[in-house]
Amino acid sequence: MERFELRRQDFSLDEDQQAVREGFGDFFTKQVPSSLVRDAEPLGFDADLWQRVVAMGATSMALPEAVGGDDATLVDLVLVAEELGKVVAPVPLVSHVVASRLLASAGGADELVAAAAGGERIVTLALQPVVGGNRQLVPDAALARDVVAWSAEGLTLHTVAEPAAHVPNQGSTPLAWFDPAAGERTVLATGPEAEALFRTAVGEWKLLTAAALVGIGQSALDLGVEFAKTRRTLGVAIGALQGVAFPLADVVTELSGARNLVLKAAWYATHEPRTRPDLPLAAFVHAARAATEAAWVSAHTQGGLGFTIEADISLFFLRAKGWSVLGGDPGADRRAVATALLASV
Numbered sequence: 001m002e003r004f005e006l007r008r009q010d011f012s013l014d015e016d017q018q019a020v021r022e023g024f025g026d027f028f029t030k031q032v033p034s035s036l037v038r039d040a041e042p043l044g045f046d047a048d049l050w051q052r053v054v055a056m057g058a059t060s061m062a063l064p065e066a067v068g069g070d071d072a073t074l075v076d077l078v079l080v081a082e083e084l085g086k087v088v089a090p091v092p093l094v095s096h097v098v099a100s101r102l103l104a105s106a107g108g109a110d111e112l113v114a115a116a117a118g119g120e121r122i123v124t125l126a127l128q129p130v131v132g133g134n135r136q137l138v139p140d141a142a143l144a145r146d147v148v149a150w151s152a153e154g155l156t157l158h159t160v161a162e163p164a165a166h167v168p169n170q171g172s173t174p175l176a177w178f179d180p181a182a183g184e185r186t187v188l189a190t191g192p193e194a195e196a197l198f199r200t201a202v203g204e205w206k207l208l209t210a211a212a213l214v215g216i217g218q219s220a221l222d223l224g225v226e227f228a229k230t231r232r233t234l235g236v237a238i239g240a241l242q243g244v245a246f247p248l249a250d251v252v253t254e255l256s257g258a259r260n261l262v263l264k265a266a267w268y269a270t271h272e273p274r275t276r277p278d279l280p281l282a283a284f285v286h287a288a289r290a291a292t293e294a295a296w297v298s299a300h301t302q303g304g305l306g307f308t309i310e311a312d313i314s315l316f317f318l319r320a321k322g323w324s325v326l327g328g329d330p331g332a333d334r335r336a337v338a339t340a341l342l343a344s345v
Contacts, residue, residue: 011263013079020076024083027056032087034312040090044172045143050091054119058093059100067104067113074204074266078211082259085215088319092122092140092174094208099123099148102201106155106188112146121146127202127327130156130180139205139326141176142166149180150198154190159183171322200273206327207269207280210287211262213323217255217287217294220316224248224298227305238301247297254290261286278340281333288324295320 013021031052040046053059062077063069077097084093100116100123103109115121124144128136130151141147142165147158160183164176189197225248228239238244265279295317299306306313324330 009264011260017075017079020072021079021083024056024058024080025086027052028083028087028089032089034315037088037090037315041172042168043142043166043174044090045092045174046090049089050119053089053091053093059096059119060117062097062101063104063113063117067110068117069104073270074207075263075270077204077208078262078266081208081211082215082218082262085212086219088216088219088315090172092124092143094205094212095124095140095144096122098201098205098208099125099144099146101204102148102155102197103157103188105197106194108186108188109157112157116146123148125201125205126150126178126180127205129198133181135177135179137167137175138178140174141178142174147178148188148198148201149178150195151180153187155188155194155198156180157186157188159186169322171319171326173322173326175326199277203269203277203280206284206333207262207265209323209327210258210265210280210283213284213287213291213320214255214259214262216316216320216323217251217258217291220291220295220298220313220320221248221251221255223313223316224251224294224301227298227302231302244301248301251290251294251297254293258283258287258290278337282337284327285330285333285337288320288330291316291320292324 031049036046036049057070058080060068061070061072065071081094096116100113102125103113103116103123112121112123116123122140122144123146124138124140126136126138126147126149130149138147142163145160145163149156149158158180164178167175167177169175225239228244228248229237231238261283265283268276268279295313299313299317302311302313305311308314
């Protein structure tokens with residue numbers, strides 16, 4: 001097989017990428033105990049942790065060098081997002097990074113991009129096109145004064161004096177209603193190229209969220225496996241029972257496939273962005289299902305303990321469910337993937 005074609009199927013990481021995974025993995029593991037996650041509920045934001053994430057360079061690493069970034073790739077970003085998901089870190093990193101990249105690509109908001117790179121201003125993205133001035137629920141809009149949106153008018157930046165009121169939700173995220181008529185509005189770009197930038201940003205959001213969901217699923221699985229190894233019945237560990245072991249093994253397969261699909265989508269988005277635009281959507285749908293399955297199986301493995309709020313699996317169960325629907329109807333993504341695949345036949 002030709003070497004470049006083989007790279008499309010090779011999901012191994014190079015030394016630099018492995019260093020990114022290990023560095024952020026160590027950081028999140030040490031800095032985000034479950035107690036911090038619980039203390040951040042229901043808003044889902046810890047300001048001190050956010051500053052530490054900024055200091056790690058997570059908010060600037062994937063921006064162009066021209067605006068103070070490091071030109072990191074989407075492959076690097078999905079590695080960071082997966083490690084974030086493993087501890088369900090209460091920071092708006094995915095939305096912020098995607099919106100910052102979109103602002104940098106569109107131009108005309110250099111000061112805001114610089115402030116976003118330094119974590120001084122939190123920015124987010126309206127994932128659905130604005131139609132008729134109707135409001136929509138936007139991830140992390142309860143923290144961000146700046147929302148990037150797409151409408152018939154073009155790619156626009158909406159800035160309000162204060163972030164919108166938090167809408168309580170199962171995933172404990174800073175979800176809020178975005179009103180396109182509120183605050184100041186600045187048109188950043190118009191035309192097909194501007195719309196393409198918006199569509200790309202939505203795909204990036206779903207890709208990074210998919211990576212975070214894989215992280216959620218992995219930690220949920222780890223909790224279930226550890227419980228199955230230590231809990232005993234009739235003199236044996238419950239993990240020796242087929243009814244316990246087989247569902248956990250199925251989760252391993254699901255998560256492995258989801259992780260590989262995320263990495264494949266990230267590679268295409270970095271090197272051949274127009275070749276497979278369906279892959280980020282497919283990754284999001286598959287990761288949402290895998291994370292939900294992992295959390296469900298782990299909770300059942302832990303029996304009555306797994307269904308208590310005090311159990312850590314509850315943190316992952318609620319977020320696997322809640323984060324999966326932030327991007328809208330998963331059925332719409334499935335139809336979009338099917339349409340793209342049929343068109344390629």
